[in-house]
Amino acid sequence: MTTVELLWNGLAAFLTLCIFSFLYKDNPFYKFAEQLVAGVALGYWTMLLYHTTFTDKVLIPIFQQGKLHYILPTIMGIMMWTRFSKKLAYLSRIAIAFYIGVGTGVALPLYMYNYVFRQLQATVVPLQFSWLGLNSLLMVSFVTCTLFYFFFSKEHKGTFGGLSKVGIYTLMAGFGASFGLTVMGRVALLVQRIIFLREYFIALFGS
């Protein structure tokens, strides 16, 4: 590790320890690190948006390439900002309505296809006398039981109550899997920082 890398990694190690200090209790070191992240992120994103959107989609096309039709979306973009004026705020509704209209028109069929039809198609598959078939049968049964659980127009008693209870267990199994994976994800963040600190201190003091 070069001296420059050692200095930068030293700063990163210090900020990591500042964040970890919150585990004991809130303190000025934690607040400093937290606000530094927020400030750097805001500054970085502002400049990034300027260079990747405003320059690419407004400045270059209109002023360098003479594509005058780019003026129309630019005006609509400016109209969004009129929300800050009480007199002109109504103009922003036109731009927002256009944006929502186009967004809904594009998204609705795609959402229906991907979230509803494809998922239904994958759930209701032809019965087969194999492990795969048994798996499909179990899936259909558990999905149906879960739907029973969310049916509130009938009291959950007797056979119906039993089936809805299976639905609860199905949900719990799902939440359990989610929880387990979340723990793995959170631990991964901690582990990555510990590995980083270990390697930094080894580079600093030797093994």
Next chain:
Amino acid sequence: MKWHEKMLNIDRRWIYLILGVAVIVPAVVSFHVPVNVTPEVRRVYDFIEDLKPGDIFYVGIDYDPASLAELHPMAYAILDQCFRKDIKPVVATLSQFGAGMAEQVLSEVAAEYGKESGIDYCYLGYKPYPAITIMLMGVDFRVPFPQDYYGTPIDSIPMMRYVHNFDDLKGVISLSAGTSSEFWIIYGYGRYFMPLALGVTGVMAADYYPYLQSGQIFGLISGIKGAAEYEALTEYKGEGLKSIPYQTTTHVVILAFIIVSNIGYFASRRSKK
């Protein structure tokens, strides 16, 4: 205070301390934990392995530094496999804080294999609004990315001369920590039907298995475990495999806490009766 009440009222700082010790143990005493490869990870590996030299494959680095721990090892292993097989990756990011990170991982792995930007790989950089960017990439990469990350016009990049949209790619993998994976399914696969695989964080993984089963994605790498599996397949020595012993000790401690708290919970319920 009874023993079971004490068990249910342990100060959270003790839990953090014990977890901290559990994480430090593998840093001091190294040991090996075998990794079993799941079919969904193997499918991604096999897909890339079956590509021919010169084929073009899209790798989306759609995450920010907050998810680096889980997704960066996947990116390293996948790009390593691409370059080893002479596959040409097109890389872009749909995460606002991903641009620098994607550049770092790409240039690092490319340098190991002596690959050149524009000839062996192309880095397009970042564009905001993932859904719109994905749909525009389906029309022509030149619309959302008139030039690459370094400012070279796309038409001047030898590798991209005949690459216009997803039809010219062999497949797409998005390593994502947010809604971009959903956008890839809805606006990418749902509209252009290109072969799509996802690498997601552990938190997201359970939500994406239904898409695997429905065939909307052909493979799924989930969390650090998935990254370790991929590294095991590619024999890439990265952070994924390195972190598995740490995951093991921590999970043992968390399981012990779950058992202890459940004993405390059931004992307190019995004493109330």
